[in-house]
Amino acid sequence: MAAQTRPKRPFRWHIGIFLAPAVLVYTAIMILPLAGTLQLSLFRNINQSQVFVGLENFRTLFGNPNWSVGFWNALRNNVWFFIIHMLVQNPIGVLLAALLSSPRLRFSAFYRTAIFVPTILSFVIVGFAWKLILSPLWGVAPHMLDLIGLKSLFTPWLGKEEYALTALSLISVWQFVGIPMMLIYAALLSIPDEVLEAAECDGITGMSQFWKIKLPLILPSIGIISILTFVGNFNAFDLIYTAQGALAGPNYSTDILGTFLYRAFFGFQLQIGDPNMGAAIATMMFLIILGGVCVYLFLVQTRLRRYQF
Amino acid sequence: MTTKLLTALLLGTSILGTAGMAYADDVTLNIESWRGDDLAIWKDKLIPAFEAKNPGIKVVFAPSAPTEYDAALGAKLAAGSAGDLITCRPFDKSLELYKKGNLADLSSLPGTENFSPVAKAAWQTDDGKATFCVPMASVIHGFIYNKDAFDKLGIKVPETRDEFFAALDKIKADGTYIPMAMGTKDLWEAATMGYQNIGPNYWKGEDGRTALIKGEQKLTDKDWVAPYEELAKWKPYLGDGFEAQTYPDSQNLFTLGRAAIYPAGSWEIALFNTQAQFKMGAFPPPVEKAGDTCYISDHTDIGMGLNAASKNADAAKTFLSWVASPDFATIYANALPGFFSLNNTPVKMEDPLAQEFVSWRGKCKSTIRSTYQILGRGTPNLENETWVESANVINGTDTPEAAAKKLQDGLDSWYKPAK
Numbered sequence: 038m039a040a041q042t043r044p045k046r047p048f049r050w051h052i053g054i055f056l057a058p059a060v061l062v063y064t065a066i067m068i069l070p071l072a073g074t075l076q077l078s079l080f081r082n083i084n085q086s087q088v089f090v091g092l093e094n095f096r097t098l099f100g101n102p103n104w105s106v107g108f109w110n111a112l113r114n115n116v117w118f119f120i121i122h123m124l125v126q127n128p129i130g131v132l133l134a135a136l137l138s139s140p141r142l143r144f145s146a147f148y149r150t151a152i153f154v155p156t157i158l159s160f161v162i163v164g165f166a167w168k169l170i171l172s173p174l175w176g177v178a179p180h181m182l183d184l185i186g187l188k189s190l191f192t193p194w195l196g197k198e199e200y201a202l203t204a205l206s207l208i209s210v211w212q213f214v215g216i217p218m219m220l221i222y223a224a225l226l227s228i229p230d231e232v233l234e235a236a237e238c239d240g241i242t243g244m245s246q247f248w249k250i251k252l253p254l255i256l257p258s259i260g261i262i263s264i265l266t267f268v269g270n271f272n273a274f275d276l277i278y279t280a281q282g283a284l285a286g287p288n289y290s291t292d293i294l295g296t297f298l299y300r301a302f303f304g305f306q307l308q309i310g311d312p313n314m315g316a317a318i319a320t321m322m323f324l325i326i327l328g329g330v331c332v333y334l335f336l337v338q339t340r341l342r343r344y345q346f
Numbered sequence: 347m348t349t350k351l352l353t354a355l356l357l358g359t360s361i362l363g364t365a366g367m368a369y370a371d372d373v374t375l376n377i378e379s380w381r382g383d384d385l386a387i388w389k390d391k392l393i394p395a396f397e398a399k400n401p402g403i404k405v406v407f408a409p410s411a412p413t414e415y416d417a418a419l420g421a422k423l424a425a426g427s428a429g430d431l432i433t434c435r436p437f438d439k440s441l442e443l444y445k446k447g448n449l450a451d452l453s454s455l456p457g458t459e460n461f462s463p464v465a466k467a468a469w470q471t472d473d474g475k476a477t478f479c480v481p482m483a484s485v486i487h488g489f490i491y492n493k494d495a496f497d498k499l500g501i502k503v504p505e506t507r508d509e510f511f512a513a514l515d516k517i518k519a520d521g522t523y524i525p526m527a528m529g530t531k532d533l534w535e536a537a538t539m540g541y542q543n544i545g546p547n548y549w550k551g552e553d554g555r556t557a558l559i560k561g562e563q564k565l566t567d568k569d570w571v572a573p574y575e576e577l578a579k580w581k582p583y584l585g586d587g588f589e590a591q592t593y594p595d596s597q598n599l600f601t602l603g604r605a606a607i608y609p610a611g612s613w614e615i616a617l618f619n620t621q622a623q624f625k626m627g628a629f630p631p632p633v634e635k636a637g638d639t640c641y642i643s644d645h646t647d648i649g650m651g652l653n654a655a656s657k658n659a660d661a662a663k664t665f666l667s668w669v670a671s672p673d674f675a676t677i678y679a680n681a682l683p684g685f686f687s688l689n690n691t692p693v694k695m696e697d698p699l700a701q702e703f704v705s706w707r708g709k710c711k712s713t714i715r716s717t718y719q720i721l722g723r724g725t726p727n728l729e730n731e732t733w734v735e736s737a738n739v740i741n742g743t744d745t746p747e748a749a750a751k752k753l754q755d756g757l758d759s760w761y762k763p764a765k
Contacts, residue, residue: 103726103759173587174595196531196589198743284730286533287589288738306534307718308727309438 071323077316087313094317108318110289111297112325114202118293119270121206122213127262129210130217131255135247137218138225149222153215160212164279167208171195195280198290205291209276213269217262224258225251257341264333271326274299294322373661374404376429378422380415381648387681395677396668403661423448423653430656431665434479434649436468437718443651444471444478450652453477455663457670464552464712465688467719468646479649480670483678483685486612486703487543487643493625495523495606503629507576510632514583517606525583527605529591536577536736537729539609542715544631545573546641551713559720561763565754566747574739574746581740589741612703615684619699628702630710644712646688679704724760731756 078094080087098104133152137145155163171178173193182191194204228251236242236250274295277285283305285292300308302315377388388407396405408429410418416439422428423443432449434440443449452458453476458466461481469479496503496513499520504510517525530536549555549569557563563570585591585599600608601621608614610628618626633640650669652662668674675687676694683697686704695701717729731753738744744752 101759103756168592171590172592172595173590174585174599179587191587193531193587193590196529196587196591196741198741282532284533284734286734286737287530287741288734288743305730306727306733307438307722307729308725309723311725 074316074319074323077313078320081313082311094313095321098314098317098321104314107289107292107297108321111292111294114291115271115273115293117202118206118209118273119267121203122210122266122270123263125207126210126214127217127259127266130214130262131221131259133214133218134221134225135251137222149218152218155212156215158212160275161279163208163212164276168195168280171204196287198287201281201287202291205276205280208280209273212276216265217259220258220262221255224255228254253342257338260333260337260341264330267329267333268326271322271329294318294325298322372402372404373658374406375431375658375662375665377405377407377431377433377650378415378419378429378653379407379409379433380412380435381433382409382411384682385409387678391677391681392674395673396665399668400664403664405665419443423655426655428653428655430653430658430662432479432651432653433482434469434651436646436649438723440469440479440649440651441471444476447654449478450654450656450659451476451478452480452652452663452666455480455666455670457667460670460672460689460691462688462690462712464644464714465646467714469649469651472720479651480666481646481688482648482650482669483682484644484646484688485684486686486706487539487645488610488612488628488630488703488706489543490600490608490610490614490618490626490628490699492523492600492603492606492622493627495603495624496627498522499606503627504632505629506636507632507634511579514607518583523606524585524599524604525606526580526585527596527599527608528580528584529588529593529596530737530740531590531595532593533733533737535593535596535609536740537733538715539611540577540580540740541573541732541736542643542645542717543609544576545570545716546643546713547631547633547638548572549716550639551641551711555713555716555719558716559763565757566750571746571750574736574749577736577739578742578746581742584740612684612686612700615697615699615703616682619683619697626699628699630706640706640710641713642706642710643715644686644688644707645714645718647685721757721761724757726756726759728753728757 079089079091081090081094082088098108133148136142137149142148170176171194173179173191179188179191182188192200194200232250232254233246236246241249271294273293277291277293277296278299281291283296283300285296298315298318299305301318302310302312304310385407393405393407397403406429416435419428419432423446428448432443434443434449440449444451455477458477458480463474465481465484466477467474469481470477491503495501495517499516499522501513501516502509504513514525517523528535528539546554549558549563554563554569558565558570565571581588585605591599596605596608597614597617599605601618603622603624630640630642650666652659652666656662670689672689672691672693675689675691679685679687679693679695679700680697683695683700684703686700687693692708693704695704715729717732721728735744735749735753739746739749
């Protein structure tokens with residue numbers, strides 16, 4: 038068999054042709070702009086012409102306190118934004134999915150839809166709706182707290198440096214909790230009944246069944262959700278922009294990398310945009326996200342155990 | 347022949363409009379503008395008034411959307427298809443066009459002598475030698491108050507700071523009204539209606555502003571910190587939860603009659619007139635003691651210049667001279683109460699609130715916002731930082747001294763005044 042020379046296969050053109058549309062579209066709308074951004078960050082506008090300056094823009098970004106203070110502040114805020122999502126959004130998502138997948142729950146389709154709906158709302162609607170809900174003047178939040186006698190707990194959260202970012206993170210959690218819920222729900226449904234029945238035969242029921250059987254089985258989904266949250270949070274911009282404006286007040290306390298990039302790139306009010314510094318910040322965001330995704334892929338995902346049924 | 351005809355046709359449709367073919371002798375001027383809101387005023391009032399006086403010149407007002415204006419204008423200028431007359435944004439945006447050679451020098455235009463140097467500063471080179479736009483309108487800062495509330499509580503319109511704070515105390519003690527409608531959520535209210543409103547009385551208007559540009563004064567000097575000290579005192583008089591109160595919230599609070607005093611810009615007049623159900627009055631920023639010279643922020647906002655590539659430069663200059671005349675000022679200021687003509691000749695206005703605002707020009711000295719000319723360039727941007735710090739001072743998260751120091755440090759990092 039091995040000695041027999043096969044007839045030479047013709048070059049398989051169809052593979053290239055079938056791949057071409059996807060490759061071309063992806064190159065045109067993803068790879069080229071990304072390369073353009075990286076390139077832009079290495080240039081600087083000097084006397085109306087683009088001059089190659091190497092890593093000078095990055096030196097400014099990290100060396101000049103006018104830039105570096107803003108950058109580290111934005112990064113710190115962004116990390117906090119991410120932590121809130123990981124600590125609040127994902128556990129609540131898992132909890133909701135566990136409740137929804139319980140066979141005894143009635144109206145589960147209704148709850149599922151209701152919880153998922155905010156995810157498909159526009160950021161602009163979410164931003165303005167919450168601004169109104171939390172408004173100290175006409176909002177329903179102070180009224181509702183008043184009804185249960187907790188008016189003293191109300192403060193203008195979005196206007197206080199110490200609360201604004203947390204409040205916005207929670208708004209974002211409210212909007213996006215449907216996504217982990219749906220993914221985990223799907224993962225829970227895909228656990229075969231035989232496994233659960235076997236567990237019941239071994240006397241593992243109720244909560245311990247969740248911790249010992251279900252949770253290990255949905256861990257890969259939780260991993261995917263974490264990475265989606267990470268990428269989404271470090272690219273976030275819209276909610277802060279609609280709720281707090283481009284200056285991300287009060288006192289830059291809600292400034293995240295997205296708004297910082299926006300101000301640098303496009304300028305704001307009297308500040309004139311600087312596309313080169315903006316591209317440098319965008320490059321840093323790209324590297325941070327790339328780093329995070331790599332850590333996940335190489336350190337976490339390879340260790341996750343997968344079960345085949 | 348055919349190309350000529352085609353060119354003529356194209357010109358006819360694109361630049362001259364359909365009238366171009368029929369009235370071959372007429373010159374048609376096109377105005378570039380971002381003020382789409384003013385289309386009716388131009389079409390029904392301003393242009394007919396001009397054409398009646400200047401037969402042979404037709405004018406077309408062709409606005410684009412405010413957010414697209416700068417980019418669209420830049421592209422049209424580069425392509426040579428921009429209109430003859432160009433509405434000018436104040437300061438650096440127009441200065442840049444002048445430096446690129448897109449705007450013609452209008453220093454010797456008849457009519458520019460009708461404007462004070464402050465009015466022209468927004469459209470001059472840094473050395474003040476060349477003027478490239480005719481000032482059209484400005485906005486004035488001050489305080490609008492609820493007259494019914496003042497009458498009911500028996501408060502006299504305050505002239506000095508002590509009276510001002512006494513009035514605020516009285517309103518607060520009474521409890522019916524929120525003393526002052528202002529929030530810090532949108533940041534710019536604190537800077538524009540706060541700092542730039544009361545500041546000129548402390549830094550003595552133009553004297554302080556130009557000294558700051560020359561580097562003779564610093565933002566950490568007493569005259570520049572003092573307005574922040576006053577702003578810090580405003581905090582107890584603002585409404586509950588002012589930290590999350592936005593600009594529309596403040597407007598509504600006042601027009602619904604729930605607040606007594608509104609730190610204002612004159613552009614509010616038209617809106618307030620339609621919404622407020624009570625009588626309104628206005629007073630300029632209070633001075634330290636009665637009889638002190640008062641200073642007001644009379645900020646230049648809009649002007650008009652000549653496209654350097656215009657083929658109808660003479661007709662366009664005739665038009666600009668008319669824009670610089672009291673005739674234009676009267677029509678414009680009455681059609682848009684709150685946008686005041688910068689003309690030295692006093693303009694007769696119908697609206698009482700607008701009259702009140704503009705009357706301050708007679709007794710007070712005018713200046714423009716301190717952070718715009720020259721100092722509004724660079725990073726960190728002084729104007730934007732002033733928004734943030736003014737809000738911080740009112741919120742109490744920064745002391746006046748700390749805020750001033752931050753601003754001066756930011757300015758020092760890029761601005762080296764000419765010695």
